[in-house]
Amino acid sequence: MEQLAIGIDLGGTNLKGVIINESGESRHLTRIRTNAEKGGDHVLESILTMIDSLIQKEGSKENIIGVGIGTPGFVDQDGTVIGGAENLPGWKGTQLYAPIKDKFGLKAVAANDVTVTAYAEWKYGAGQGVSNMVCFALGTGIGGGIVIDNKLYKGTHGMAGELGHIVVETNGFPCKCGQSGCVEQYASGKGIVNVARKVAKEMASDNTPFVEYVNSNPEDLGAKSLYKNFVEIDNPDPVGWKMHETVCDMLARAIGFALNTLAPDKVVLGGGVMKSGKIMLEGISKFVPRYCWPAILERCEIVTAALGEDAGVLGSGAMVFGEKNCA
Amino acid sequence: MEQLAIGIDLGGTNLKGVIINESGESRHLTRIRTNAEKGGDHVLESILTMIDSLIQKEGSKENIIGVGIGTPGFVDQDGTVIGGAENLPGWKGTQLYAPIKDKFGLKAVAANDVTVTAYAEWKYGAGQGVSNMVCFALGTGIGGGIVIDNKLYKGTHGMAGELGHIVVETNGFPCKCGQSGCVEQYASGKGIVNVARKVAKEMASDNTPFVEYVNSNPEDLGAKSLYKNFVEIDNPDPVGWKMHETVCDMLARAIGFALNTLAPDKVVLGGGVMKSGKIMLEGISKFVPRYCWPAILERCEIVTAALGEDAGVLGSGAMVFGEKNCA
Numbered sequence: 001m002e003q004l005a006i007g008i009d010l011g012g013t014n015l016k017g018v019i020i021n022e023s024g025e026s027r028h029l030t031r032i033r034t035n036a037e038k039g040g041d042h043v044l045e046s047i048l049t050m051i052d053s054l055i056q057k058e059g060s061k062e063n064i065i066g067v068g069i070g071t072p073g074f075v076d077q078d079g080t081v082i083g084g085a086e087n088l089p090g091w092k093g094t095q096l097y098a099p100i101k102d103k104f105g106l107k108a109v110a111a112n113d114v115t116v117t118a119y120a121e122w123k124y125g126a127g128q129g130v131s132n133m134v135c136f137a138l139g140t141g142i143g144g145g146i147v148i149d150n151k152l153y154k155g156t157h158g159m160a161g162e163l164g165h166i167v168v169e170t171n172g173f174p175c176k177c178g179q180s181g182c183v184e185q186y187a188s189g190k191g192i193v194n195v196a197r198k199v200a201k202e203m204a205s206d207n208t209p210f211v212e213y214v215n216s217n218p219e220d221l222g223a224k225s226l227y228k229n230f231v232e233i234d235n236p237d238p239v240g241w242k243m244h245e246t247v248c249d250m251l252a253r254a255i256g257f258a259l260n261t262l263a264p265d266k267v268v269l270g271g272g273v274m275k276s277g278k279i280m281l282e283g284i285s286k287f288v289p290r291y292c293w294p295a296i297l298e299r300c301e302i303v304t305a306a307l308g309e310d311a312g313v314l315g316s317g318a319m320v321f322g323e324k325n326c327a
Numbered sequence: 328m329e330q331l332a333i334g335i336d337l338g339g340t341n342l343k344g345v346i347i348n349e350s351g352e353s354r355h356l357t358r359i360r361t362n363a364e365k366g367g368d369h370v371l372e373s374i375l376t377m378i379d380s381l382i383q384k385e386g387s388k389e390n391i392i393g394v395g396i397g398t399p400g401f402v403d404q405d406g407t408v409i410g411g412a413e414n415l416p417g418w419k420g421t422q423l424y425a426p427i428k429d430k431f432g433l434k435a436v437a438a439n440d441v442t443v444t445a446y447a448e449w450k451y452g453a454g455q456g457v458s459n460m461v462c463f464a465l466g467t468g469i470g471g472g473i474v475i476d477n478k479l480y481k482g483t484h485g486m487a488g489e490l491g492h493i494v495v496e497t498n499g500f501p502c503k504c505g506q507s508g509c510v511e512q513y514a515s516g517k518g519i520v521n522v523a524r525k526v527a528k529e530m531a532s533d534n535t536p537f538v539e540y541v542n543s544n545p546e547d548l549g550a551k552s553l554y555k556n557f558v559e560i561d562n563p564d565p566v567g568w569k570m571h572e573t574v575c576d577m578l579a580r581a582i583g584f585a586l587n588t589l590a591p592d593k594v595v596l597g598g599g600v601m602k603s604g605k606i607m608l609e610g611i612s613k614f615v616p617r618y619c620w621p622a623i624l625e626r627c628e629i630v631t632a633a634l635g636e637d638a639g640v641l642g643s644g645a646m647v648f649g650e651k652n653c654a
Binding site for chain 1: 401409410411457458459471473475476478480482483484486487488489490492493494495496497504505506580583584585587588589590591592617618619620621622623626
């Protein structure tokens with residue numbers, strides 16, 4: 001009998017659900033609006049309705065062994081959201097496991113939305129085949145996920161993997177978390193814009209097209225267009241290139257710390273920033289050796305993520321199979 | 328039938344062995360000189376002789392389920408020392424598991440000497456009762472060990488936990504590892520002396536007893552006496568206090584990075600530097616909140632190590648019980 005799991009991926013905008021088997025084959029992928037502004041109770045109700053609908057589509061819950069949920073924020077061991085989900089008003093304090101057990105008789109397991117994406121990369125994507133993996137998700141912010149000895153590592157209270165808040169620069173850019181110099185302030189989409197503004201100011205006298213453009217303070221200054229117009233071209237703008245090297249240097253520091261601490265077999269880099277994958281990997285490879293032990297780096301591969309935007313919902317489902325194997 | 332393990336702790340100076348049960352009760356503790364200068368083959372022979380002697384003392388190997396070894400350097404999954412043991416000439420390349428299996432029919436498991444000390448703290452010392460723990464050993468250098476989900480985390484090639492080489496200061500003190508600003512250069516015994524020289528130079532005009540003493544370049548400048556004479560006194564020397572706060576700040580950064588990455592339940596701080604435990608813990612507590620997420624710190628306790636100098640040999644033996652529980 002083929003075992004199945006339900007995967008749920010909760011985001012600030014969309015709620016997704018799917019049924020998958022352990023090989024990662026999925027069906028009945030469903031996506032609705034989260035309507036986060038309607039509050040935590042509404043969101044929970046939407047999740048329960050989606051689970052019900054997926055069971056209906058499957059025709060039976062006989063083969064379904066559990067429900068995995070990826071959610072913004074931190075989920076404690078008992079399935080309670082204990083914080084860190086500011087984009088979902090009223091979500092903090094929600095108990096996720098009990099209503100699923102009550103309504104469907106199914107075991108639930110939940111984790112941070114970035115953590116489940118990392119898990120999907122390990123099980124079905126760029127991290128396949130290794131025992132120990134660290135994943136950085138470089139999007140608007142930076143999140144992370146860690147697989148240790150073939151198992152998702154969440155930390156006792158679901159808080160492990162806050163890799164975006166590794167401090168990489170003494171007295172660096174202030175971060176909303178209260179620290180200064182977090183890697184998120186340098187190598188996320190927003191961070192790249194921070195770096196662009198800084199180098200354009202410092203090197204204003206160079207007066208390159210990049211400097212002119214950035215210092216004219218366009219409202220829509222974005223990492224993607226900065227890379228496209230000034231870095232990923234045949235003759236990169238020298239100040240734009242300085243931005244790129246600063247971003248890679250800072251990211252390399254965070255990767256180096258993760259390497260020295262965890263000595264993983266692979267580091268997987270995903271998220272929107274890695275759409276400039278080749279040039280980012282080249283830049284990072286230049287700087288990482290400065291920030292970690294050669295013997296550790298020799299045994300670690302740094303790669304771009306392989307899965308697309310459905311990684312979260314697949315990883316959520318995959319957790320159900322992961323949890324059954326080893327306590 | 329009570330299960331027993333043999334623990335072996337190999338150091339540059341001494342080789343120790345013991346028989347323990349899973350509760351940590353030990354007997355037949357033996358210590359001989361390593362005689363590292365005689366080479367790797369001699370050291371391996373000494374280990375085999377010690378195992379034989381422990382079995383003789385026990386009277387039978389019937390209840391002994393395996394041998395655990397703590398050694399300087401990194402041990403790969405197959406039991407080969409693959410590097411990092413510079414104080415043991417000819418030790419690199421030594422295969423540890425096969426000769427123990429051949430000679431005694433016993434399963435062996437090996438790990439870095441600091442890693443096994445951390446494991447002992449988790450199983451029998453200050454880390455008891457938690458699932459996830461990070462240990463910093465603050466001695467002449469800084470080493471570390473990590474317990475994840477109630478299991479020692481070694482990394483695929485035995486290299487996890489190089490916490491001494493987390494970079495805490497951009498363009499900081501150069502380190503023999505090739506990086507700059509490693510925490511080992513600030514908060515180990517040697518690192519504290521580095522910091523003392525730096526603050527005494529920068530604040531030379533303050534002309535305090537600490538400044539005079541340090542700038543007179545005594546040959547025997549040591550962390551212990553600096554703390555004893557200038558910090559751990561009723562009216563601490565102001566420049567000596569600056570040294571202390573710098574040391575604690577730097578150590579707090581490394582602890583903060585470990586917290587953001589791993590969200591452990593406990594951080595255990597051991598080694599000679601922590602003989603000034605109370606004042607170090609107070610100093611660290613002041614700075615750690617600057618370098619990690621409040622929600623993570625709230626759920627983590629920072630404590631001093633509880634075990635003495637036999638932690639290594641106990642942890643080595645304890646690994647044998649740990650490995651049998653979960654693959």
